[in-house]
Amino acid sequence: MLVLKPGARLKSAVCDTEVMVVKGSGEVDLRCGGASMVNATEQGEGQLNADFSAGSLVGKRYTTEDAAIELLCTKAGEGSLSLGEAPLGIKQAQTLPSSD
Amino acid sequence: MNIFTLLKMSAECFPDRIALTSGDAHISYGELLQAAEGAAERFRNSGCKYVSVIDVSSPAVPIALFGAAAAGLPYVPINYRLTVDEIQALKERIEPAYIVTEDNRDNFIEESLAFDGQAQEPPEDPQAIAVQLFTSGTTGKPKAAVLRHENLMSYILGSVEFASADEADASLVSVPPYHIAGISAVMSSIYTCRRLVQLPNFDPVEWLRLVSEERVTTAFVVPTMLSRIIETMESQSTARMPSLRAVAYGGGKMPVAVIRRALELFPEVAFTNAYGLTETSSTITLLGPDDHKLALASTDPLIRKRLGSVGKPLPTIEVQIRDDDGTVLGSNLAGEVYVRGGQVSGEYLERKAVQDDGWFPTRDKGYLDEFGYLYLDGRADDVIVRGGENISPGEIEDVLLAHDSVADACVVGIPDQDWGEAVAAAVVLKQGVQVNVDELQTLVREQMRSSRVPGQIRFMQELPYNDMGKLLRRVVKEQLSQ
Incomplete structure (x- = not known):
């Protein structure tokens, strides 16, 4: 189990995916590629689960259905993000006019 | 992060x-x-x-x-x-x-x-x-x-x-x-x-x-x-x-x-x-x-x-207008602009201006219209208090600027024995034109109230601005107070 806090950096144990926590706190079962994610400084191990191999996209924000957790993908990978077995969705981009 | x-x-x-x-x-x-x-x-x-x-x-x-x-x-x-x-x-x-x-x-x-x-x-x-x-x-x-x-x-x-x-x-x-x-x-x-x-x-x-x-x-x-x-x-x-x-x-x-x-x-x-x-x-x-x-x-x-107008708040930002007592005002009522959101620090090394609940008083004055658009009307610190009456310099400046001969205008409050503060104006005229003080005072009196009429109007070559084009009211105030 991971303990989340905003600003924390996490990575996948089984692919190149890296994320930054934008929102969310407490103990959660956050996974990537089907395996529990680890803190960015830790070494993970395991194998990519084919059921969770849709991939992650850099720059996209991923959220749980209740929007309690939001992650920014800072590095893309082959695994897809999930909370337990529930896949995270991509937060729709708000199209704002450029202001600077 | x-x-x-x-x-x-x-x-x-x-x-x-x-x-x-x-x-x-x-x-x-x-x-x-x-x-x-x-x-x-x-x-x-x-x-x-x-x-x-x-x-x-x-x-x-x-x-x-x-x-x-x-x-x-x-x-x-x-x-x-x-x-x-x-x-x-x-x-x-x-x-x-x-x-x-x-x-x-x-x-x-x-x-x-x-x-x-x-x-x-x-x-x-x-x-x-x-x-x-x-x-x-x-x-x-x-x-x-x-x-x-x-x-x-x-x-x-x-x-x-x-x-x-x-x-x-x-x-x-x-x-x-x-x-x-x-x-x-x-x-x-x-x-x-x-x-x-x-x-x-x-x-x-x-x-x-x-x-x-x-x-x-x-x-x-x-x-x-x-x-x-x-x-x-x-x-x-x-x-x-x-x-x-x-x-x-x-x-x-x-x-x-x-x-x-x-x-x-x-x-x-x-x-x-x-x-x-x-x-x-x-x-x-x-x-x-x-x-x-x-x-x-x-x-x-x-x-x-x-x-x-300066438009509507970003989706991640909340805006409120409050009166001097901190009461939240409805649409089209002017007060101080308060703002809240993750990007708001509202903080200086010297002191924290952001409130415990995250709201930051911007010191900007303004109102939200019935459609949610924000209109600004100067800084709260620029308000002139004449005999207990709050006067917004921006309104008077708008009237002066509407005159064909006026290129730029700045209205400030200067110390006054009777009223606490008196209304004074620095005016820049367009090139080659002349207007007398009476004419500008009459213009303000006709369009506003007599309390808004600048007792002193001084003509200047230009008004002082900083690098970002912000009018330095403090400087004008010092000049007109002398």
């Missing part, structure tokens, strides 16, 4: 894309990342506690900003146009600092770009200070506003999408690097993977040349810059800017006549009004291109007047 992540993501995705054009120099995202890591190494080795740039815009600005972030140090740019004594006083507040100036700039850029060592992982404390800005100091001693990594990240993630720019996109930055608009411009450009084109000292001819030669697609200007660009374009029939798609403006009150003229002159350009403060990590409300077009074309006065 560290703003360095913004550059790192862009550099990993588009290492060869050009991030920055400054004069003849073109620096790619990969090179900029390397330079920032090199600068971080140098800052760490120097033992400094702050990083400062006291200089015009150059590649040293993004290198120092992201280098400071990578080293976990506050970036504190200082206005290079201040007097020697003023700069010295600010430098004493950030000791020990690594300072980039005109003298060591080229060396700093060159050596940072040449870095080929192993970069250290940047610290990830969201609450660490990323940027510290000395407020422009239109009143009193400059305060040190602090923006933490979490504030700036909240602004960027809430307002722009990663890599949303096309490789051909280029944004022109002509605001000074020590202003929040200069900092947010760098960060937004990097995160969207645009090319940033720097104009060190604003000049309308040079601005138009760069737009044309560098095929600039977006730009940010302050109102006075837009006025001067329009004047130049109208006098030079050859000036063209076919690449320009969008212009954002902010940093001060835009005269409606200027934006109206700009919309007519450049129908193909999307104009956006951005309102924000240093303490809010830049933009908090936007009046978008569609709002501008609708207002220009409409015959409904409620829609037409939107050209004088």
Whole structure:
């Protein structure tokens, strides 16, 4: 189990995916590629689960259905993000006019 | 969480894309990342506690900003146009600092770009200070506003999408690097993977040349810059800017006549009004291109007047209008603008202005209309209190400015034995015309109330403005009080 806090950096144990926590706190079962994610400084191990191999996209924000957790993908990978077995969705981009 | 992540993501995705054009120099995202890591190494080795740039815009600005972030140090740019004594006083507040100036700039850029060592992982404390800005100091001693990594990240993630720019996109930055608009411009450009084109000292001819030669697609200007660009374009029939798609403006009150003229002159350009403060990590409300077009074309006065509005809050921002007692006011009632959101720091080293529940009193006055558009009406500190009556200088200035002969006007309160404060005005006349004081006083009396009539009207050659085009009311007040 991971303990989340905003600003924390996490990575996948089984692919190149890296994320930054934008929102969310407490103990959660956050996974990537089907395996529990680890803190960015830790070494993970395991194998990519084919059921969770849709991939992650850099720059996209991923959220749980209740929007309690939001992650920014800072590095893309082959695994897809999930909370337990529930896949995270991509937060729709708000199209704002450029202001600077 | 560290703003360095913004550059790192862009550099990993588009290492060869050009991030920055400054004069003849073109620096790619990969090179900029390397330079920032090199600068971080140098800052760490120097033992400094702050990083400062006291200089015009150059590649040293993004290198120092992201280098400071990578080293976990506050970036504190200082206005290079201040007097020697003023700069010295600010430098004493950030000791020990690594300072980039005109003298060591080229060396700093060159050596940072040449870095080929192993970069250290940047610290990830969201609450660490990323940027510290000395407020422009239109009143009193400059305060040190602090923006933490979490504030700036909240602004960027809430307002722009990663890599949303096309490789051909280029944004022109002509605001000074020590202003929040200069900092947010760098960060937004990097995160969207645009090319940033720097104009060190604003000049309308040079601005138009760069737009044309560098095929600039977006730009940010302050109102006075837009006025001067329009004047130049109208006098030079050859000036063209076919690449320009969008212009954002902010940093001060835009005269409606200027934006109206700009919309007519450049129908193909999307104009956006951005309102924000240093303490809010830049933009908090936007009046978008569609709002501008609708207002220009409409015959409904409620829609037409939107050209004088700063628009609606960003989706990540809440805005309230409150009276002096802190009571939240309904639509069309004027009071102080309060704002809340992740990007709002509302904090100075000297004191915290943000309230425990996250609301920040901006000291700007204004109201929200029934459609949710925000209209500003000067600073709360500028209100004139005459015999217990609150008088807004902006309303009187608008009346004076409507006179055919008046080019510029500033209304202030000056000490008065009977009333506490009396209304006084400094007026700049258009070239070659003359008006007497009586005529202007009569104009105000007829359109407003007699309490609004300036007892003193002094004609001046020009009004004092700072670099960002902000009217220095304090200076006018001192002059008229003498």
